[in-house]
Amino acid sequence: MAALEDSVFFSTVTELNARLKKREFSCEELTRAFLDRLEQFGPRYNAVAAVLRERALRKAKDVDYDFKRQRHRSALQGVPFGAKDLLAAVGAPTTWGAVPYAGQVFDADATVIKRLDKAGAVLTAKLAMVELAGGPSYRYAAASMTGACLNPWDRTRWAGGSSSGSGSAVAAGLVGFALGSETSGSILTPSAFCGVTGLRPTYGYVSRAGAMALSWTLDKIGPMARSAEDCGVILQVIAGKDNDDPGSAGKSFFYAPQFVRKFSDLTIGYNLADFESYAEPAARPAFARTLEFFRSLGSKMIEVEIPSYPYGAVLSTILGGEAGSVFEELITSGKVDRLADAKQIAGLKASQEILAKDYLKAMRIRSVIQNAFRDLFVKVDVLLTPARNTVAPKAADPLDRGGYVPSPAPKSRGLQGLIPAANLAGLPAVCFPCGFADGLPVSMSLVGRPFSENTLLVYAAEFQKQTDWHRQRPRL
Amino acid sequence: MKPSLTRRQIASVLLIPAPVPLAAQPPNDLEQAQQDVAKNRDILAKYALPMAVEPAFQFKA
Numbered sequence: 001m002a003a004l005e006d007s008v009f010f011s012t013v014t015e016l017n018a019r020l021k022k023r024e025f026s027c028e029e030l031t032r033a034f035l036d037r038l039e040q041f042g043p044r045y046n047a048v049a050a051v052l053r054e055r056a057l058r059k060a061k062d063v064d065y066d067f068k069r070q071r072h073r074s075a076l077q078g079v080p081f082g083a084k085d086l087l088a089a090v091g092a093p094t095t096w097g098a099v100p101y102a103g104q105v106f107d108a109d110a111t112v113i114k115r116l117d118k119a120g121a122v123l124t125a126k127l128a129m130v131e132l133a134g135g136p137s138y139r140y141a142a143a144s145m146t147g148a149c150l151n152p153w154d155r156t157r158w159a160g161g162s163s164s165g166s167g168s169a170v171a172a173g174l175v176g177f178a179l180g181s182e183t184s185g186s187i188l189t190p191s192a193f194c195g196v197t198g199l200r201p202t203y204g205y206v207s208r209a210g211a212m213a214l215s216w217t218l219d220k221i222g223p224m225a226r227s228a229e230d231c232g233v234i235l236q237v238i239a240g241k242d243n244d245d246p247g248s249a250g251k252s253f254f255y256a257p258q259f260v261r262k263f264s265d266l267t268i269g270y271n272l273a274d275f276e277s278y279a280e281p282a283a284r285p286a287f288a289r290t291l292e293f294f295r296s297l298g299s300k301m302i303e304v305e306i307p308s309y310p311y312g313a314v315l316s317t318i319l320g321g322e323a324g325s326v327f328e329e330l331i332t333s334g335k336v337d338r339l340a341d342a343k344q345i346a347g348l349k350a351s352q353e354i355l356a357k358d359y360l361k362a363m364r365i366r367s368v369i370q371n372a373f374r375d376l377f378v379k380v381d382v383l384l385t386p387a388r389n390t391v392a393p394k395a396a397d398p399l400d401r402g403g404y405v406p407s408p409a410p411k412s413r414g415l416q417g418l419i420p421a422a423n424l425a426g427l428p429a430v431c432f433p434c435g436f437a438d439g440l441p442v443s444m445s446l447v448g449r450p451f452s453e454n455t456l457l458v459y460a461a462e463f464q465k466q467t468d469w470h471r472q473r474p475r476l
Numbered sequence: 477m478k479p480s481l482t483r484r485q486i487a488s489v490l491l492i493p494a495p496v497p498l499a500a501q502p503p504n505d506l507e508q509a510q511q512d513v514a515k516n517r518d519i520l521a522k523y524a525l526p527m528a529v530e531p532a533f534q535f536k537a
Binding site: 136139217248310312313314316317320342345346347348349351353354355358360361362363364365366367368370 | 503505506509510512513515516517519520521524525529530531532534
């Protein structure tokens, strides 16, 4: 078998599955090629926590046996993938990106891994992450036992967090797709910085059984892939009721773009200030072109503003309160001091001082926030806004130094703060690349009402049908 | 006159790094994190809510 051409590693999952079915290459050949690539390029980006060669090759042989007998299980059958290292998987340690858990081994796969395995996808790697998925906060990209995860578009830049390895590995073509998780921004941020398509599902859609808990009422697991269509296909496999997850919404997802209303029947909410003022100047042309594209679809476009609530304080109190309980033993035993990031250590220690009344107050304000978004989504079907205002920061720079500050200050709030706000409200979002600024990817996001993933994905897929930003790949 | 310090001793004095300006020193992280918790508490306390507003415990999006 000749070496696979480079384009194979940047194919969508549906393309890979189609070529496997046509026997252009076997699943074992494809898996071996991805494993070699993980071992060759993974260390260059600090993107990989563990390569699961033995497990992957065993699975690949099973898949080839299935293909030989025409047993077609899903559109993911035979596709190699990676999972953020907070998901339990048999065959390798599950470190949660943190030194105190370096030797941790689970004897069962997380529910999402089981579902993908049943669908015929091939787990090839555990992917690097920010320690404890970022905990309450962290200051440096190096807040991980694997070091700062680097961006394949520019190795002096950060890949984003906390699903850092998932973003970096997909962008570098080291896996066909990846699983990430988001408590507040951890799928959207690395997707945006690395130029991949990421989907944060509605809270409860995807089981978190077997995943590290950071905040029980905020954590979500979702796909990071090469296209919106890929995200839909993956979500169809991983979503669904799970009695092992108390937060499970008990709903299945079917990727059915054909049943979404016509664009002309839909309303998009946006705010010009996000595009013209809050975004850093170098990114504005790409964002402006994307806004024009969505205008051209014939949807009604109306300007809206994010409801005014103290999202940061509410989110920090809930996340801190829950993380402080999840990691109480780590904190009180003193093992917390073995974490890499001083700000993370301090934030976890300080979380022990969050009072019950503060947590309950934050959760009560959260109820009001959820209602405010219900009202907003009576007026609009989706919200359109840049996923991040800036390109990926330098990997060595402190992350709490603050980003781009518009001057003069815009009169409108725009949709600023939508990441914490939408996470508090449990809303789904899709993030997709829409251009470049200073040689680095910039991305747009669409946020919708709960369980509106099909609508979000159809909009993003339409954009990707008519542009090729999602097909761009970095020179490794 | 014979110098009272060896060249190595002089070098070690000259190589002492200059004091870092106060603004550039890393903050006391724990103190800062505790202040953040207190600041969030103050922000939340300003929000008066009717008794009927219950926490989002039955959280189903």
